[in-house]
Amino acid sequence: MNVTNLTKIALMAMARNKMRTFLTMLGIIIGVASVIAMLAIGQGSKKSIQAELSSMGTNMLFIRPNSDMQGGVRMDMSSMQSLKIEDAKLIEKSCPSVAAVSPLVSSNGQVISGGKNWPTSIQGVSSSFLSIRNISVKDGVMFSDQDVLRANKVCLVGKTVITNLFTDGSSPIGKTIRFKGIPFIVIGVLSEKGQNNFGQDQDDIILAPYTTIQKRVLAIQHVQSIYASAINENASTQAIAEITKALRASHKLKDSDDDDFEVRSQSEMIKTFSSVTDMLTALLASVAAISLVVGGIGIMNIMFVSVTERTREIGLRMAIGGREIDIMFQFLLEAVIISLVGGIIGIILGVLASAGVSTIMNWPTSVSSMSIVLSFLVCVATGVFFGWYPARKASYLDPIEALRYE
Amino acid sequence: MDEIIIKIENLKRDFLVGSETVRALRGVSFELKKGEFLTIMGASGSGKSTLLNILGCLDKPTSGNYFLDGVHMASLSKNDLARLRNHKIGFVFQSFNLLPRTSALENVELPLLYNSKVSSKERKERALEALKAVDLIDRMGHTPSQLSGGQQQRVAIARALVNDPVMILADEATGNLDSKTSYEVMDLFQSLNQKGKTIVFVTHEPDIATLSKRTITLRDGHIIKDSPVENQKLAKWFLENLPVNGD
Numbered sequence: 162m163n164v165t166n167l168t169k170i171a172l173m174a175m176a177r178n179k180m181r182t183f184l185t186m187l188g189i190i191i192g193v194a195s196v197i198a199m200l201a202i203g204q205g206s207k208k209s210i211q212a213e214l215s216s217m218g219t220n221m222l223f224i225r226p227n228s229d230m231q232g233g234v235r236m237d238m239s240s241m242q243s244l245k246i247e248d249a250k251l252i253e254k255s256c257p258s259v260a261a262v263s264p265l266v267s268s269n270g271q272v273i274s275g276g277k278n279w280p281t282s283i284q285g286v287s288s289s290f291l292s293i294r295n296i297s298v299k300d301g302v303m304f305s306d307q308d309v310l311r312a313n314k315v316c317l318v319g320k321t322v323i324t325n326l327f328t329d330g331s332s333p334i335g336k337t338i339r340f341k342g343i344p345f346i347v348i349g350v351l352s353e354k355g356q357n358n359f360g361q362d363q364d365d366i367i368l369a370p371y372t373t374i375q376k377r378v379l380a381i382q383h384v385q386s387i388y389a390s391a392i393n394e395n396a397s398t399q400a401i402a403e404i405t406k407a408l409r410a411s412h413k414l415k416d417s418d419d420d421d422f423e424v425r426s427q428s429e430m431i432k433t434f435s436s437v438t439d440m441l442t443a444l445l446a447s448v449a450a451i452s453l454v455v456g457g458i459g460i461m462n463i464m465f466v467s468v469t470e471r472t473r474e475i476g477l478r479m480a481i482g483g484r485e486i487d488i489m490f491q492f493l494l495e496a497v498i499i500s501l502v503g504g505i506i507g508i509i510l511g512v513l514a515s516a517g518v519s520t521i522m523n524w525p526t527s528v529s530s531m532s533i534v535l536s537f538l539v540c541v542a543t544g545v546f547f548g549w550y551p552a553r554k555a556s557y558l559d560p561i562e563a564l565r566y567e
Numbered sequence: 568m569d570e571i572i573i574k575i576e577n578l579k580r581d582f583l584v585g586s587e588t589v590r591a592l593r594g595v596s597f598e599l600k601k602g603e604f605l606t607i608m609g610a611s612g613s614g615k616s617t618l619l620n621i622l623g624c625l626d627k628p629t630s631g632n633y634f635l636d637g638v639h640m641a642s643l644s645k646n647d648l649a650r651l652r653n654h655k656i657g658f659v660f661q662s663f664n665l666l667p668r669t670s671a672l673e674n675v676e677l678p679l680l681y682n683s684k685v686s687s688k689e690r691k692e693r694a695l696e697a698l699k700a701v702d703l704i705d706r707m708g709h710t711p712s713q714l715s716g717g718q719q720q721r722v723a724i725a726r727a728l729v730n731d732p733v734m735i736l737a738d739e740a741t742g743n744l745d746s747k748t749s750y751e752v753m754d755l756f757q758s759l760n761q762k763g764k765t766i767v768f769v770t771h772e773p774d775i776a777t778l779s780k781r782t783i784t785l786r787d788g789h790i791i792k793d794s795p796v797e798n799q800k801l802a803k804w805f806l807e808n809l810p811v812n813g814d
Contacts, residue, residue: 163683170680177668477664480625481726482653482681484646560625564660 167487171494178467182499185463188456189503189543190510193536195449197511197528202518203442205526207435213357214431218295219394220260221427224252224387224404227420242383243421246371248408249287249387255407258400260392261289264384266374272322272367274338279325283316283340283367285374286388293390301334301349304370312372317349319364338367343377345369397426453536456503457543460496464551468492475555476563489556496548497541504540508533571634572733572765573599573622578631580617591617592628593788599767601733604760606768606776609785616738618785619769623656623736624648636733653681657727661739663719665711665726671698672707675725682730697725701755717748724755734765741775747809753778754802778802 175182226243246264253262266285271278288303290296304315318326318333327333333347345367354363375381391400401424408422468475475488483491512533515526580592591614599605609615620626621633624640625648633640636655643651652658657678665674675694679685685693698704701721711719720740727735737756741749757778760766768779776782777800784792 165687166680166683173666173669173673177666473662473664474666477658477660477666478677478681479649480623480652480658481678482649482730484649484681486646487649487681561620564664 170491186499186503188459189500190507192453192456193504193507194511196536198514199445199449200532201515201526201528207438209525210434220390222389223425227423244384256403258396260390262389263287263290264371265386268378270341272340274326277326285371293388297352298349299352309370312376314345315348316345316367316369319351319366320353321365457547461547468551468555472563472566476560479560485556489552492552492555493548497544500540500544570601574634576632578628581629604766604780606779606782613785614788624652655733657732657735659727659737659740661742663723670708671722678730697729701725737768750802750805
C-alpha cells in the first residue's frame with residue numbers, strides 16, 4: 162500500500178461526506194484563526210507599547226518621592242515634599258552615569274488667551290527636559306538657563322493647546338497666554354507626538370521654567386519629581402544605584418530607613434508593561450487554544466461516528482485486501498487532512514482577522530511567523546492525537562463481524 | 568484444466584461461546600479444480616458460513632489444512648492473509664457492499680488501490696475491462712443509488728473480477744434479488760465460468776445449485792453429499808421461460 166493510494170482513499174471517503182467534513186473542519190478553522198488573531202493582538206499591543214515607551218527615551222530615569230509613613234499614616238505621594246531642587250543639582254553633579262537632569266513641577270488649570278480658554282497642565286522643567294524626553298522644538302526656541310535663573314514668564318506649547326487657543330491659525334509665538342492669572346509669553350512650539358497608547362494626548366502640554374512654576378504659580382520649595390537620563394541604555398542600572406546612593410546621603414537616611422524616594426528607569430517600565438501584555442497575550446491565547454482543543458474533540462467525535470457508520474465499508478476493505486495498517490492509516494489520514502486543511506484555512510482567516518482588527522478597530526496587531534508555524538504544528542498534532550484512537554478502533558475490527566454489521 | 572486450486576484436509580473449526588465449545592466444522596475435506604463451479608448448500612447452522620469465511624481467508628481453521636493455489640494458509644500472518652485475499656480471491660456479497668456516493672468505476676477500482684504494484688493508469692484500464700465483462704461500461708459514472716439491484720450486483724462482480732482472482736467467492740449473491748434478476752446474475756456467473764473462472768457459490772436455494780457443476784451439501788459440520796450436477800441447467804433457459812405476468 163502506498164501513500165498516494167491511501168491519500169486517494171481518504172480523500173474519496175471525505176468527499177462522500179462533504180458537509181460533515183466541512184463542519185468538523187470548522188471547529189479547527191475557528192480554533193486556529195482565533196489563536197492567530199489573539200496572538201497577533203497581544204503581540205501588536207506589546208510592540209506598540211514598547212515603541213511608545215522607547216519614544217519617550219529609553220535612557221530616561223524617573224525619580225519621585227516614595228509614599229512615606231508620617232505618624233503611622235501612609236501619605237499620598239503628591240503631598241510628599243522630600244525632593245528638592247538641590248537633589249536634582251546633586252544628581253547632576255555627583256552621578257557619572259547620569260547625562261542630564263530636569264526637575265518637574267506641574268500645575269493643572271485653565272489656560273486663557275484672548276476669548277478662548279482650555280483646561281490643561283503646565284510643566285515646570287529645566288532646558289534638559291527636551292533631550293531627556295525626546296521632545297523637539299518645531300518653531301521658536303527653548304527657554305535658556307537664564308530664563309530658569311530669573312524665573313522668566315516664558316513657555317513652549319504643544320499642538321493641542323495651540324488648536325484650542327489660536328483657532329484662527331495664527332502663529333502663537335510672541336503671544337501671551339494666561340495661566341492662573343499669570344501671563345506667559347509663548348517663545349516656542351513643540352513638535353507633535355500624537356496620542357500615546359494609554360490614551361493620553363502628548364501634545365496637550367505647556368513647558369515653562371521650573372523656577373517660574375515653583376515661585377509664581379505654586380509657591381513651593383520642593384519639586385514633585387525629577388527626570389534624568391542615563392548616559393546610555395545599559396547604564397540605567399548603574400545610574401539608579403548612583404542616584405539612590407546620592408539621595409540617601411543627602412536625605413540623611415540611616416541604614417535601617419527605607420528610601421523616601423523611588424527611582425525608575427524607562428527600561429524597567431518597558432519590562433513591566435511587557436510582562437502585563439505577555440500575560441494578556443497568554444490569557445487570550447489560552448482561551449483560543451481551548452477552542453482548538455474543542456475542535457480536536459470534534460474531530461475525534463466525528464471519527465468515532467464515522468467508524469461506526471462505516472463498519473461494513475471497513476469489513477469490505479479488509480475482505481478485498483486492506484491490511485490493519487491500511488485501515489488505520491486511512492482514518493488517521495482523514496483526521497490529519499481535516500485538521501491540516503482546517504489549520505491552513507484557519508491561519509489565512511486568522512491573518513485576515515488580525516488585519517481587519519487593526520483597520521476597523523484601529524488596534525495594533527502583529528502576526529508573527531512563530532505563531533503561524535506553531536499553530537500549524539499544533540494542528541497536525543491535533544489530527545494525529547484525536548484521530549489515533551478512532552483509527553485504531555477501526556483497524557481492530559473483525560472483518561467477518563464488520564461485514565455482517567447492520 | 569486439472570490444476571487444483573483448493574485443497575482442504577480434515578478442516579475443523581471450533582468456537583468458544585461462553586464456556587461451551589461450538590464445533591462448527593467437524594472435519595471437512597475436498598478439492599477444487601480450476602474452472603469448477605461449486606455450490607455449497609446447507610441449512611443455517613450447518614457450518615456453511617464458517618467454511619465460506621475460511622475459504623475466503625477471513626478466518627483460520629482450528630485444525631486441518633487449507634491450501635489455496637498451493638499456499639498453506641495456516642502459516643500466514645494477518646497481513647499475508649490480506650495480501651492473499653487481495654491477489655487471489657474475489658468476493659461477491661448478498662448485500663453488494665458497494666461504497667455509497669462513489670461511482671461504479673471507483674468501486675471496481677477499490678481492490679487495486681490496495682495493491683501497490685498497480686499503477687493508477689493500469690488500475691483504470693483493468694476496472695474498465697471488468698465493467699465491460701459485466702456489460703456495465705455505459706454506467707461507469709453512476710453511483711450505487713442510481714443503479715438497480717441487479718446492476719449493483721454486477722458492479723460488485725466486476726469488483727471481484729478486477730484483481731484477476733483464482734476464485735470468485737459468492738455469498739448468497741442472489742439473496743437480495745428477485746428471481747428474474749437472480750437468473751440474470753446467474754447467467755453472468757455461468758458465462759464467467761465458461762471463460763474459465765472458478766466459482767464457489769454459497770446458497771441455500773436448491774434451484775441455484777442446479778445451475779452449477781458440482782454441489783457440496785453440509786450438515787452439522789460434515790459434508791453429507793458431494794456430487795457433480797447432472798445435466799447443468801442454463802440460466803438463459805430460465806430467463807426465456809419465465810412466466811409472463813399478465814397484469
